[in-house]
Amino acid sequence: MKKKEAAGMAVHSVIKIVVIVLVVMVIYRLGSMAFEYGERIFGEPPMADAPGTDIEIMIQNGDDVKVIAQKLEDAGLVRDAGLFVLQEKLAGYKDGLKAGTYTLNTSMTPDEMIQIMAASSEEDQDGEGS
Template identity: 75%
Template sequence: MKKKEAAGVAVYSVVKIVVIILVIMVVYRLGSMAYSYGERIFGEPPMESAPGTDIVITVGSEDSVRDIADNLKAAGLIRDAGLFVLQERLAGYKEGVKAGTYTLNTSMTPEELIQTMAASSDEGDADEDNG
């Protein structure tokens, strides 16, 4: 009878150790992914190095940040539309991206793109006034 109890305790201990190791691995992996994503939020590099390519983007007054992000991704200005939405929210511009026509460049970081599109409406609409 004692052998069965000892075997049961041994199996329980092994299972407990395996579960603890798995939990540690999952926590490590999630932490690593969160760190990497956080690093991308605040340090995402541009799509190309300078001089890059100029691309004209028009932002409508009814466009959501997600619509804008999808357009920027389709134009080759950003890698990840979902990440851009988060970057825009964390950028700290109260009024956010404004409607207008913008000449953006593939050598601009997402932060620079947001800064350009959140600038005063006079700057954002400058291309519309000329054309």
């Protein structure tokens, strides 16, 4: 009887250790993924090295940031439309992205594109958009 109890306790202890190891592995993986995503939010590199390729993007009145982000992804200017939406929200431009036609470059970061498309007037865009 004592041998069965000891074997049961050993199996129980092994299961607890395995569960703890699995939980630690899951927490580590989720933490790594969150860190990488956070790093991308604030430091997403451009799609290409300079000089890159100029691409014209048209934003129409009524286009929300999700539509604009999808246009940028489809044009090859950003890697992830969903990430761009979050970057735009965190950029803090009160009035959001403005309608117009913009010449953007694949060597621009998402933050640079947001700055250009959120400019309040043609003069603020430094000739990058209209």
